[in-house]
Amino acid sequence: MGLLNDRLQRTKVLLLLLVLVTPASGLLFYTSNAFGVIIAVSLLFAWFQSSLPSMSDAAAVQIGRTQGFAFGNVRLWGALSYAIGAFAVGFYYEKHGYDHVFLMYALLALPTAAIVFLLPVTHTNSARISVFQQLGDVVRNRTFLFFCLISFMTMLAVTASATFLPLYFDEHDFDKRFLGTAIALAALIEVPMFWWAAKLGNKFGKSLLLAAAASLYALKYLILFLTSNVYMTLATQLLDGIAFAFFAGVAVELVDRLAGARTKATYQTLYAAVTWGLGGIAGNLIGGQIVELRGVTFLYIVLFLLCASSALFYTRVKQEHSKLPGMGA
Template identity: 30%
Template sequence: MKLKISMFYLFLYLGMGSFMPFMSLFLSERGFDGASIGLILGAGSLTGIIAQPVFGLINDAAKDYRTLLKVSTFLSAIAAFGYIFSESFIPMIITAIVFSFINTPAGTIVDAIAVEKGPSFGFTYGQVRLWGALGFAFVTVIAGYVYNSIGYQYSFIAFSIFAVIMFLLMFSFPKLERPKKAELLGKEGVGALFRNRNFIFFLVITMVISGTVTMNFSYLPIYFQKLNYPVDLVGWNFTIAAVVEIPLFWLSAKLIRRIGLFPMLILGTLAYAIKYIVMGFAPPVGVILSVQALDGLAFAFYFSSVIEIVNLMAPRDAKATAQTMFAAAGGLAGIAGNVIGGLIVDYQGPQFLFWMMGCIICVGTLFFIVFPKKGSYHLPTSSQESATGA
């Protein structure tokens, strides 16, 4: 099972890396300004808010999670072509909405499976998620040069190929047993999560962080374009970050047990803040590329911790629901990040955007530092994992 989930992550992030880092450049190439780009990207995030809780509830209640993933990956491969044939704003935003809704389940459901079932199969989330970082690192460095030569519309063809591979891979996945009678499903499961004040507080803070991460991901290519850095080096930014993520995801469980979930989370957000503030100075391109290593450290530390914390906060039979609520909260922040980021790039410039992002991350970090009872969240010991696996 570990190998199958690892391969799914590999192709999932090969697909994501083949088009997501270049979306803003693709839209700019099609003639859209920063505000329009923000609205198109934000429309996808809004769709995710609606779709993710729905799919989370379906996944928690479903007898076989594979059906949803097969439908998602196959239809995503088809929907991606809508971007190629959309020339004006309305068709493009409709494509973004349809594609986002169809593509939503894959990542969040696999995350929930990896966190919930990993201990019984002898692996941690970080050990399988690192394959996603490997795929992302591999494809982005090549894609940056290729698309700059042949056009960014070809990114969606690459995504479709990887989505078909994921669809075929699902036929090799085993059917995982689920409880015969779930204790918390539907409204009851969601209600239990909403009554957990710490969970809601945690979601709000992560929304703040997610909004800035979205701005970075969406507008880093525009930052390069508007500040006259070589655009064909955009892919290297994401590759450097992903290469750093790989060993850190592998070591994440050991690092978390050594220093704790929240301390690791705080280190991740501080790394984000330092990176954004440095980029606000618009230093030479060599410095820009160097600080992307901080992005890899931040992503690995932050997301390895936050996924586990959400899992620990959730009731036993609402794990996927909690993960999708977390993802939906990130989607809400993504809407704000994309729309506000586009406006700021148009009216204040990309340097101001990154200065602002650094300040926002600092505020989020302070809230993590004062989070109530943060020491009570920790991974099970190795002996506990062995017992679970037995």
């Protein structure tokens, strides 16, 4: 979808299409209970749904560049809606179950589509290039590939931590009611931190802020390895929320800077696929093996080492990035 967007240069049209087609494909889950049908519909749904975040990020950065606002100032509203939605949907599911989840999604898509329709149209003056030229641009950009590798390591750790946090609670006999509180704390702290991320990224450099985010993740995992106190565990969720806001708030803008004028959506979707996609898959698989062999507590010392290494590598991205013409860290 990123390649198609950069090829056609119709970000708003494709984004509107994704907003409408994604819930429409989700409604197909109601057509059959057959396992094969569910698999097919899941593949179709994921194709469009997984493209939405990176496409909307590319659009937000592009519009922000012309309208004079930072991506983090927009992304904080996503964090706020996630926190509110998590509470509201949780109560709804407890009372009514999951039967109408895709119908709710379709209804929410309608006002979303109206908002997308009202977005300003952005244009680029660059000429269209072939798919091979787009891919070649990515392959030749060693700084971007190195950045993807570091972010893959970071997201591997973040995904494993989020997935196996309930087992960590179980291993230490924590009250399970605190698990929802832990998730809510991380989500709520993200909102103001996204606003600060934009300011700190401009003041100290985006690569340095990413190194700080990886360091905060590393500190959280080290604390979880060394302690077994539920209140300390809840406190570390504040570190998690701050780190996520710093990471998500500036990584998209850094990818936009590394991309060429004709390949911005391609870079964003590829970056999302490698980090959130492959990083998430690897985090669950590798994390599961470590938990099975050594337990959840040991997992967190491994995650600490991953994020501590990522923090050091992000400083290298800063050095390499500063060599690119017309770009700062």
